[in-house]
Amino acid sequence: MKKKLIFLFLVLGLTSSLLAQPQERLPRTLLPLSVLQDIINESSGELALQNEIYLTGVNRNRRLEEYQNGYFETRFILDRLKEYGYDQAEIIELPTTAKTTWDAEQAELWLVEPLKKKLYDLKDIPATLCQGSVSTDTTAELIDVGPGYSEAFYQGKEVKDKIVLVYGSPERARQLAVEKFGAKGIIACTSSHPEFDRDQLGWNSIRVGEKDKPAFAFMVSERTYYDLKQMLDRKTKVKIRAVVKSQMVPYREEMAMGWIKGTDKAEQELVLTGHLFEGLSKQGANDDASGCVAILEAGRVIKKLVADGKIPPPKRSIRFLFVPEISGTMAYLKKYPEVARKFYANLNEDM
Structure with missing residues (x-):
């Protein structure tokens, strides 16, 4: 994490007045040695990691009130921007054109035969339930269809009203297993x-669209997958119970923004971006909370070193955007075209 932060500062140095200072430089860097040492001493990979742990250290099922009151x-991020003294934070x-989004309230996956055992629960591991799964309480026989994306994997197998076991994309398997061959769901x-x-x-x-057959899908670990597959390979009859309670809820899209004011080139801004969301159900520590906390820490260090008089304020303003991936960036540029025209360069920290 600290190496990532130092790289960010090397890029930021290109847009600041630091380059004009005729001081000793480290090999292959554009920053004066004294400035680079101040950055190294102030930047904290541990603090960035703590922020990442707060954000995504534990998988959690999103609370319903977040859809109305904010995520x-x-x-x-807003609390940290204010704490670190960014000049603007909001x-x-x-x-957005979307009016609703999918949300899960309950999900359990049970092995029923040859023994009764709970495999997964949404409360424990929210990632187990695939986004888009419909409400169900289904008990059915399990059948292995390999990767499940080609009709060849279904030859000689009766999957109608059964649950298919897939090593691969659940959506690609759904298009055949559910839509064409009548399976109830996917593991x-x-x-x-x-x-x-x-x-x-x-x-x-x-x-699962309005014209599609209702379906559900659970993700399992490789260990669980091979436990189930080995039972099937031994010709053991395997029955699974899937319980899902999901719903569509009102959708809103939002982002956090921080800004550090430049001194004399207001018409140009350096923009640092990271995506906080990749859909509202997924919470990715690497993709991309890591990028978000890296640029957050970069801004903190800049504000601290400027306040301590160790570096001059940046000439160009620096804007920090914490957005929903792709859709959020486009929506922000559309909402603030006058801000978009000031963008001088963008560094996107994605994983």
């Missing part, structure tokens, strides 16, 4: 690095 992530509500595994953690789950979603 936890933007409130947290939460901005963004225009999927898409662990990107099982060599690091066999119990890891990845966030995922299915797209």
